[in-house]
Amino acid sequence: MTARLYAAADGGNSKTDVVLGDSDGRVLARVSGGTISPHAVPFDEALARIAALVSRARTEASLPAGIELSQLSVYTAGADLPVEVSRLTTEVSALALASATTVDNDLFALLRAGAATPDTVGVVCGAGINAAGRRADGATARFPALGQLSGDWGGGHHLAALALYHAVRSEDGRGPATALEAAVRAHFGLDSVEAAAVALHLGEVDRSRMDELCELVFTVAAAGDDLAGRLIRRQADEIEALVRVCAARLGLLGSAYTIVLGGSVLTARHPQLHEDLLRRLAALSPLATVTVLASPPVAGAALLALDALHGGQCPAGVEDAVRSAV
Known part of the structure; x- marks a missing residue:
């Protein structure tokens, strides 16, 4: 069977990474550009940047014009509300860059990059802060992430x-x-x-x-x-609350699930925050495994695209190949 092709994008608040690869796990191209978040640039500009990045990736992969992508998966900051996800999905699909298109918040790429397990809750604490969770049956938990308008604190x-x-x-x-x-x-x-x-x-x-x-x-x-110590403890309070609410909404608090910590503030592993969080999360969910994101989020976007191509979770060998390449 001929390998099918995909493109996957992880769009943060400042830049976007795009990977183009095939269903056997080969990564054929990787390019980067400016943000595609519709909160940061006009909507039409975001769409133009997506099209341009996919075009650059095709060129880098020496992909002939007649060869079609089977899947385009775009995970971006600024896709926070259902109405935003719906509009982006419609408009990105209309670009006709692939046979099938998926669009969602960049946190879901972070979740997949940080864990292969289907039951996962992730918190990103970088420039801003947000959290999301997913369960094996496809259920998700998320927040509006509109800053103080939606009760956010920290980052x-x-x-x-x-x-x-x-x-x-x-x-x-x-x-x-x-x-x-x-x-x-x-x-x-x-x-x-x-x-x-x-x-x-x-x-x-x-x-x-x-x-x-x-x-x-x-x-x-x-x-x-x-x-300063109180500020860090307050940040730990917020991260613990985000995990608690996501996990409770998904019925995972008493289960074995993965907690992924991402974003520059958390991946720095500052002892006062990191060690406090490990203690808190162990008390909150004793069966959970806590991991700090090591793979770039675009790896998660690529794996989600491959999951779609394989009709579920992609084979372990394919996943290992993508993680090594990206």
Whole structure:
């Protein structure tokens, strides 16, 4: 039987990875480009980027124009609500890039990248925070992930903003003293935290540098600062809650399932957060296995495409080949 071809995309908030391969597990091309999240770029631009990336992958794989892809699987940030997933599925399908098209949130690619087991709950804590879960029968659990509008707390952007917030209030006396004050001053090389805040506001310091303050929270907490330590414990509270709610909705709390931790804040394995989470999750679900994402999420997107091609879960040998290649 001739191997069938697929393309799979993992679209984050800043970039998109696309893999093109075949149903035997061979990876024929891998390309990257800008984000395809419809929250970050206009909808038409997101669609154009998907088409361009698949075209680049076909070129890299030396695929003749007449050879059709059997499956296109796109997992992207910004596909948070059912209406968003539905619209993206309709519009991406209309591009006619493959015989069959699947579109969903990028968290499902993370889940598949982190675990081969069908019962899985995953939390991504990077720039932002979100969680999702899936069960063997196809049931899923997810959140709207609309920031404060939907009750979200934490992630790198939020922790960085809180670092500056508490440093300013420590300096001017409105809040408790914290070593974040001196750390923020030193980080920006300015005489005061207020000067740093003003420079960020006026554009004298690029606002993107705000994100660098997330790491300061962990550094200062590790040195014994109480306030920074409380921020990290609060982040652990939120991650534990996300896992608890997802697992409870899927009826997995008392079962053997996999918990995947992904995103830059979690994959850094900061001891104060990581070790606390391991204790909490062991108490929450004693039969669960906790893993930190090691494979790139695009590997999960590729495996989901292969699962579709194989009518279930792809063979172990095919999965191993893709994980090794990607």
